[in-house]
Amino acid sequence: MLELAILGLLLESPMHGYELRKRLTGLLGAFRAFSYGSLYPTLRRMQADGLIDEASAPAGVKVRRGRRVYQLTEKGRTRFNELVADTGPQNYTDDGFGVHLAFFSRTPAVARMRILEGRRRQVEERREGLRELVTRATRASDRYTRQLHELSLESSEREVRWLNELIAAEHTLPDASPQQGRDGTEETPEPPEPAALDTAPVPQNSPAVTHVPGSSDVRGPREKEGEPDHG
Template sequence: MASGQGRVLELAVLGSLHETPLHGYELRKRLNALLGMFRAFSYGSLYPCLRSLLARGLIAEEQPASTTIVGGRSKIVYKLTAEGKERLQDLLTQAGPSAWEDESFGVHFAFFRHTEAEVRLRILEGRRSRLEERLDAVRTALARTRERLDSYTLELQRHGLESVEREVRWLNELIATERRASEEPGRDTTSTDE
């Protein structure tokens, strides 16, 4: 168990490499463009993660192949191995708290294309109850202390509450869409695999 390595980053890397082989620098750029609004991975976590994945045989270095030896600029291109693809499918199938917490939800969502419809639905719903829990907690706390709060604190609470409420509405729409798509006779959005 010495690796651990934070399932989120692992999923993000595996998922990205599933599309096309990449080297570290480019991988980071893609990831941060993909998730730009939610999080930003740093080299300090990316490189250790790549090393761990390499050691576990989930990714492999791609030979420069006679064609690409132009400059000779050192560049290590990684690609997914068969085991890596299995592991990716595994991670994509997991619909637990680790899929709908703040830091991980975005990453899971970003790869929904490769996720089964049923799992998508469970993650969406899990995310929604997570947010509703938080909403309840804050609303309760707020009700007990409303008088004592100054206008800035109040405004912060109001803004936070509103943002989360909006995300819940967003999730509601997504869930409805998913339900409609899965019940619809003709079309199947799942597109079995790649």
């Protein structure tokens, strides 16, 4: 899952290792204990695999001498798209689900739904196991163990409700899968062409000319054209 997280962050912009470490801590901190010792070996492996390479620092970003700036390669973008579309059971775990959720905006709609449903099944199984543990602790009059299990049970029940809401929201999205370009970023579908506007002139209804006795300004149509009035 660390590989997916690195690819997803580098998809946004090139970063040096220290910046990646800070971003990963913020990204994964809520779901797992991030090991700093695993970052640089993973970066070296990904570079050897051709998923990332070194780049010049982005404009306006100062980098200390000796710090390497990493960027995605075309192979790395392809790998990212493969990983976010993966719906295997490893993506339902605490670690796997947390990383995938962080990149759901770049995940196909079908994959999002399968991952959410898979995660819900896993948490529901955990919830049932915790209910059994609470019952056993109650029978054994083990107050503190029961309270510990009740705390975990409450967390599982809350997550199931939350997942139900996410899944219901996914059902309301009309084919909400983002289109991904070659660089892995979302491509917004072109809006339909607006209907052609009718630019033909709208006929205006001229008010009727009323002859006012004694007025020399009111003339008939033939007089307006300069023709003599034979009447």
